[in-house]
Amino acid sequence: MLEVAVIGAGPGGLSAAARCAELGVDHVLLESSPKIASTIQKYQKGKHVMAEPGILPLRSPIEFDAGKREEILDNWETGIKAVGVKIRYGAEVKSITGEQGNFVITLTNGESLEARHVILGIGLQGNPRQLGVPGDQADVIQYTLDDPDEYKNETIAVVGAGDAAIENAIALANHNKVFIINRKDEFARAKEGNLNLMMAAIDAGTIECFYNSAPAAVELLEGQEFRANLQLKTSTGEANIPLHRIIARLGAIPPRSLVESFGIEFPNSDQNAIPALTSQYESNIKGMYVIGALGGYPLIKQAMNQGYEVVEYILGHDVKPADHDLLANKFNGLPYDLDVDGVLALMQERIPVFAGVNALQFRELMLDSKVLAPAKGAAIFQKNDYTNTFFTILEGSVDIEINAQLRISSGVGSFFGEMSLMSGRRRSATVYAGDQCVVIETPRRSMIKLIASVEAVKRVLDETFIVRTIQQKFAPNTPIAELQPIAARAKIHQYQPREVIFQEGDEADTLHFIRNGSVTVSTFIDGRDVVMSYVPANTPIGEMALLGNTTRTATVTAAVKTETISIDKASFNLLLERSSGLKERLQALVQERHAQNVALQSNTESSDLLSFLMGQGLGEATDVLLIDEDICVGCDFCEAACAATHNGTSRLNRKAGPTFAHIHVPTSCRHCEDPSCMKDCPPDAIQRGGLGGEVFIGDNCIGCGNCERNCPYGVIQMAYKTEAPDSYWRWMLFGLGQKPGKGKAAVVGESSFKQAVKCDMCKDQHGGPACVRACPTGAAMRLSPEEFVDLVNVVR
Amino acid sequence: MHTSFLSHAGGRYFWLALVLIIACCTAYLLDEPHQAPNGGTWLGYTLGTMGALLILWLLYLGRRKRNFIQGWGTVRGWVSAHVYLGGSLLVVATLHSGFQFGINIHTLAYVLMCLVIFSGGYGVWAYVTYPAARNELKRSQTLDDIFMQLEDADGQLKREIGSLAADIRGVVTSAIERTEVGGSLWAQLAAVDHSKVIIDGVVHANPDQVKVVSWLVQRLTIAEGAESKKLAGVVRDYGARQKLLRVIRADIRFNGLQEVWLYLHVPLSFGLLAALIAHIVSVFIYW
CATH class of the missing domain: 3.50.50.60 (FAD/NAD(P)-binding domain)
Structure with a gap:
């Protein structure tokens, strides 16, 4: 019987097997394809592979550093030969049965192996789907x-x-x-x-x-x-x-069903869910370990470190994880006399939202997070900031200022910032640090991953979101405790694009509050739906009919994927009772909407334009470049300005993209509320921030191209960096060098590689976006969704 | 929200230019020099200095609009100011001259300046008029889209004539192969069509494709049975192709009219700069 069977010869599996070989542990490495690291084999020739995260040290018997695909694969091949890894190619695992000390691994060729421990490092790519016809094993x-x-x-x-x-x-x-x-x-x-x-x-x-x-x-x-x-x-x-x-x-067969067939449990059906693991990478099945991308660690270096560590754990050695020093540094300034594990345990104990998270996930979360100790009175974030990190309070308290009248104090164990985290919109309050305050700031991506895999976290955040929304938007002067019964009856709904939320003529029984996404309001005139307005996130809808006690006067449809919180009629009436002034405020909103609707109803062209803009995905945009074709002279200065300010590559394509009436939507980033590009970025290089809420790609981009593929609007390109433009006067007077706005393409050499580039809303430029500033006629404009309706009105 | 360069910042530069013009005119009317009004009086020098500085600043737009990185303000604002203050230059310079013209370097500079201003005035009109006209003409499509449709139409016609008689194939194929768009500046601006077609071995001019259309229509009268039906389809599709070509020509023409003024405006500006330097130098030499 083998001591360890490692399945999958990716970075994690190779590292684990190499550590076994180094320590003389009886092992086998099973790889279904004919070569090691099949995912990396699939990268294009000569691709530069990065070694993110840079701060994490490598701990593995085999070498790894940023470099060309070929060099890395060569290093690994020689590395495993040097330590004597026993690898079997073409060995595809069909099933694993048994228990710790006695696992039976059956291969697709019918052969079976026995091992005391199993390490799964099969990644997320899955095995390619086969033809499934007679003769499909042939080498043609x-x-x-x-x-x-x-x-x-x-x-x-x-x-x-x-x-x-x-x-x-x-x-x-x-x-x-x-x-x-x-x-x-x-x-x-x-x-x-x-x-x-x-x-x-x-x-x-x-x-x-x-x-x-x-x-x-x-x-x-x-x-x-x-x-x-x-x-x-x-x-x-x-x-x-x-x-x-x-x-x-x-395509490929996703590995999840295979892994589940081994008995490993996933917390829910969410496709981003990762199996629950202990801090020693052990799954719910004793003796079966999960490392690398399958366990939620997509980066090569992380996987290799885990491969090393998991073998140490199996052998019962007490090694500190490779990230130990990083966490120790992070916790340095904290007033506790505890080691890293002690601090982590204390954090989970004090902060209820993290209580249900397993130790490994929490450790990862803290690696991504920052521990801050702001001075008393300092603003942690400001209202209308476009940041979307999540904060928890470890020590002291904070003051949340929703408006001039309403200031709430929040203490140890509570959290804030979840509104922007969930809606992708601007901060709805300013938060000031209290006395002796220590907060943990967690990036959005890490929280989204956590919400996807830990049901309890999602539930707590949803409940808090609802009650805080009700307080902020409807009853600012009513204490949270009084709102709890109303919040308990509120529900969260999800709608797909173009799904109807309620229909004209329906009985009005609920009020919806748009939590994320956006909707269009339309009415049926002369045999067709006429879109009257667009309503972005963080706004109530359906209050008109509820206030007037009538049926729905318009149809509301999700423009993009949308989530709403619904409040039933009884709760709504209760709210009206408890919150003075709410009725008046809602009536004013209704009046404003009526006026807008009447203005738009009579005009089918503006309705069509609004529908067109929604059709272009502008319903999920937070800032979009539009061009008025009636003023545009086609000089392409917008593109030249973009290239000149962004390493020689224009991030917009003026000519591409559709036009309706005279509004043209060029191929350019819309800075979506919930950006598809951010969903699968291994080094977390795509960030959102600043006052403009721009989504931008950092220099730690590893050039994997995931975001380019995930963007539904085709606005991300892979490009080499180019040199700075030449002097204007040399070009002007002597015709030397390149025309302004045309950078020199960098030499494709050893160290240069393509990275993803997209509009960053000129966050590093003074005076705002270069495309708009360089437009000589005023045709180029950048709009936020709230301004679409104005645009449509102006256009008429 | 967006506004055109003419109404930038609520027409700020229009009002500035207007104030400048009124101020200059008032000063001119109130001024009572010891000699006839000219560039050499106290007011003449003031107006001349203002005019020369204005010209330098107007020329600087060429630099500012290419400075994508540090430029102050927006290009739209600069263009707005360029248009209105450039227009006011006509008044400033004319008053500076005191209406004294002759055949000399000074009047040359003045004439060049007028030409620059008038060509710029045309440019403003062109920039305001043609983009909307072109957008309407192309029904919100790009010229590339229409060229692609033309390519499709050509392919469609070639497939349709495949099974038709040799004379039809010859005429349509040669007409497609010898269709021309664009050409010299004049051909673009006047939308002249130099397309040709070969009928019975003879090359004919085929402006606006009418030669082919009329030949096809005539040929249709003697076609019979299945050929007649297919040929009718060819005539219809050839008509559609003719319309596409008209749109392309009209757009090229509009594009030419929209941009051609720059070929006068920019070189004349440099001519003006040279003449202006000569004018200033000569004034000081012959003081």
């Missing part, structure tokens, strides 16, 4: 494509209809005869750019497409010109393609 079939230029003058079939399949097919078509096999009658899953390229290639005849077709079998042809025959089932019958190579791009 491959599931990845490293370098399309490797193949020339071959006949190749690409199976699949996603972006990967299209990109491969188009790249291969330069030198080969390419078929693409599509199960459906269109390329519905592809990005628009890829779709256009594919359609053009099919029209031009460079790629031949089999629609409504699926592979039926692969037969090898011996000693002939073609290596195999691909049999297809098409809508009109059978077809045969003699070919040299089949590239199957059918």
Whole structure:
């Protein structure tokens, strides 16, 4: 029986196996693909791999430092050979049964192994989905494509209809005869750019497409010109393609179901959820450990450190985690005579919202967080700041100033800042430090991850959000305790884009408060829906009918993914009773909305324009660049100014993007409330901040391209840094150097690599966004959603 | 919210220019020099200095609009000021001259300045008029979009004529191949169409594609059966292609009219600068 079976030869698995080998522990490393580190193998040739987080020391028997993909893979190959790792390639695990001291690992080829401990380091990529037809194990079939230029003058079939399949097919078509096999009658899953390229290639005849077709079998042809025959089932019958190579791009099977089949539990069905682990990376199954991306640690260095540590833990050695010194430094100034683990335990004990978090997750959370001890009276954040970190109070107290009349004191164990965390909007209050105050500031990304995986945290935050919202927006002078019964009856609702929240003519029984996202208000006139207005987050809707005791006078539809808090009629009436002045304030709001609606109702063009803007995703924007085509002279100074102020690459494309009436939406960042780009950034390089709420990408970007793929608006590019522009006067007087606004592309060398770039709203420039400042005619404008309705009114 | 350069900051520079003009005119009317009004009086020197400084500042717009990094204010504000104060220069300089003109370097500078101002005036009009006209013409599409539609239309026509008689194929193919857009500055501004077509081995001019359309319509009268039906489709699609070409030509023309003034305005400004230097130097030499 083996002491340790390591599954997955990624950075974590390699490091774990190497540590076993170094210590002479009987082990095996099982890897399903034919090479180590399959995720990194898939990176493009020569890609620069970064070693974030820079402050974390590496602890592993094998080397790792930032550098080219090839060098890193070479280092690892030599590293595991040098220490004598026992690795088995092509060994795909089908099931794991048994318990600590006696696990049975069965492989897909039927073989089984026994081990006392199992370390899972299988990452999140999953194994590529196979063709699933007779002959699909043949070596003419491959599931990845490293370098399309490797193949020339071959006949190749690409199976699949996603972006990967299209990109491969188009790249291969330069030198080969390419078929693409599509199960459906269109390329519905592809990005628009890829779709256009594919359609053009099919029209031009460079790629031949089999629609409504699926592979039926692969037969090898011996000693002939073609290596195999691909049999297809098409809508009109059978077809045969003699070919040299089949590239199957059918996506990957997410590892979660496999991991669950081993018995490992996830806290909920959220796709971002990570299995609950102890501080020693042990899962709910004793003796089974989870490291790396699967355990919520997407970075290479973290995974390698965990690989080392987990072996030490299995052997019962008491090692401090690699991040120990970092935490010790962070806790340095605290008034406690405790070691790192002691401080962490104290924090969890004092702060109820963190009580249900497991030790490992909490440790990670604290690594990302800052411990601050602001002087008494100092502002921790200001009302209308665009920050969205989350604060908890470890010592002392803070004063939360919602408005001039309302100042609430909050003590040890409570939290604040959750409103902006949840809504992605500006801070709704100013918070001042009290006496002897120590607070923990946690970044948004870490909190979102925590909320996704710990149900209790989500519940506590939601409850607090509701009661504080009710207090701030409806009953500022009523104490929280009195509002609790109302809050308890309030509900949180989620709506998908274009889902109706309530319909014109419905009975008015609830008031909704938009917590995040935004909605459009429309009414049915002359046989069609006319959009009258747009309502952003942090605003109540539906109060009109509730106040007047009538039916709904308009239909409210989610413009983007939206969450609302609903308050029923009885609670609403209770609120009106308890909070003096609320009725008057709501009536004033109703009047204002009536006036706006009447103004817009009569004009279908402005309604269409509003619908168009919403259709362009502006409902989730916080700041967007629009161009008035009736004034734009097409000089492209906006682009030149953007390039000149941003290392030579313009982050906006003026010509691209749609136009309606005369309002043009160029391809440029909308600074979404809940940015898709931020969702999967391994080094957490994409941040939101400043007074403008700009979403920007920091220098620690590792160039992985996730954000570029995740952005639904195509506004992120991968670009090399360029040199500073030349002197204007040299260009002007002598024609030397480059025209202003055109940077020199940097030499593609050893140290240069592509990083993600996007609009940062010129946060480092004086005087605001360069695109707008450089526009000679006034056509370029930047708007926040609140201003859309004004724009529509002005436009008429 | 957004405003055009003309109404920047509530027309601040319009009012500034107006005040400047009124002040200069009042000073001119009140001034009673010992000689006929000219550039050499106390007021003449004052107006001349103001004019020369204004010219230098107006020229500096070329630098400011390319300074994307540190520039003070917005380019829109600068353009607004450039337009109104540039217009007021006409009054300042004319009063400076005391209406004394002749055939000399001084009047040359004045004439050049007028040409610069008038070309700029045209530019203002063009910038206000043409973008909206072009947007309406193209129905909110870009010129690239329309070129793409033309490409599609060409492909569609080529497929349609594939099964038709050789004479039709010859005419339509040659008409597509010999379609021209753009060309010289004059061809762009006047939207002249130099397109050709080959009919029976002879090259004909085909302005606005009318030669081909009329040939196709005539050919349709002698077509029969299935050919007639297909040819009718070709005629319809050729008509659509003709419309696209008209939009493209009109847009190129508008674009030319919108930008052409800069080819006078900028070189003349430098000419003016040279003449201005000569004017100032000569005045001091011949004092």
